[in-house]
Amino acid sequence: MTVKVGIDKIGFYTPNLYLDMVDLAHARGADPAKYQVGIGQSKQAVIPPTQDVVTMAANAAAQILTPTIKTQIAMVLFGTESGIDNSKATAVYLAHLLELSPQTRAVELKQACYGATAGLQLAADYVRVHPQAKVLVIGADIARYGLRTAGEVTQGGGAVAMLVAANPQILELEATSSYHTADVMDFWRPTYRTEALVDGKYSTNVYLDFFAAVWADYQRQTKLTIADFAAFTFHLPFTKMGRKGLRQILPTATPEHQAQLTAAFEASQADNRDVGNLYTGSLYLSFLSLLRHGHLQAGQRIGFFSYGSGAEGEFFSGLIQPNYRQGFDDAGLTDLLANRRAVSVAEYEQLYNQQLSSDGQDMQLAVGQEQAPYYLAGRQHEQRV
């Protein structure tokens, strides 16, 4: 008998600061409706200099790890495009912070927003061969464009931590997936830059083309159709992007099913609308949002579209498990999002410019405002502390 493998637990962390998109629209001379409806964002996470992808990942992972689970983790696969070192993996820093066993493989995976999906699929394949093992998969990023650019409204940040295991509580991953790679310059960040370069409109078209390609190939491989799905979740750089993806396939569903899929999409974008882009973590925050706000039943099939600029797209699916609500801390996540403090545009711009400087100088950060268990205190001798 083949063992069921998939997502057993999910943790999520985003810092306790956010910027209201109405305030940003006023400051940039834009119509707030463009940001709220045209782009589909209400708030965006603001990342203080005391948080980076490693500390955010530790804050997310700590929610789902117990001393026993820590001893079962065989690998840490860290998807990010906001790495803090060109050589050493964020996963190694994370394994240390979480006090995992030295008998743990720890590597970083990069392909823009697709990295966590690569981690999830590699983890699932590993657990299929080693059913006693668990794998910690991370998607953590700080989505940074330039101040006053078209991409500014699509910033955000945070970390999703997923435990992949046999007989999972939340989602059984199905074995078939469709993926597609092509060398495309729609969004990239050369090593000398702290902000991404993007051909915005082109990137949205490539996203939709890749979705069309992998969805068609998935249907060809599996003989499944839209009628077999209770919900579709999307990589959400901004919520309108996923809405456009859904609209692309919706006409093939019955009117009643269209209404169900649309309601499920609303549930799956609710938390992303208040956090912004997480790059690698966005698809999985959207899935968590669906788990939290949707009305799911055991056995229902969920579709996942992952997209990483540059570009890689993948469509895969999974089946909801009976005790899925026990795999995440719903009340804790509601508190996390509800207890954030709104910052003014001036404070956001100040924090934006306060990220750790690239000159390597020693620095000490003001950590008085930090409430998270893991945070960054500064830099000494070119090492983060």
Ligand code: CAA
């Ligand atoms: N009220 C309501 N809607 C309004 C409006 C108003 N007053 N004014 C404009 N809009 C609507 C527009 O009609 C448009 O809607 P549609 O897309 O449905 O046509 C929408 O608001 C956006 O407006 P613009 O077309 O004027 O677009 P823009 O110049 O502001 O740029 C963007 C939008 C290209 C997405 C830009 O924000 C950007 O470059 N973002 C970063 C790139 C990105 O996220 N790409 C996504 C695919 S790549 C990816 O997914 C990887 C990743 O994470 C980066």
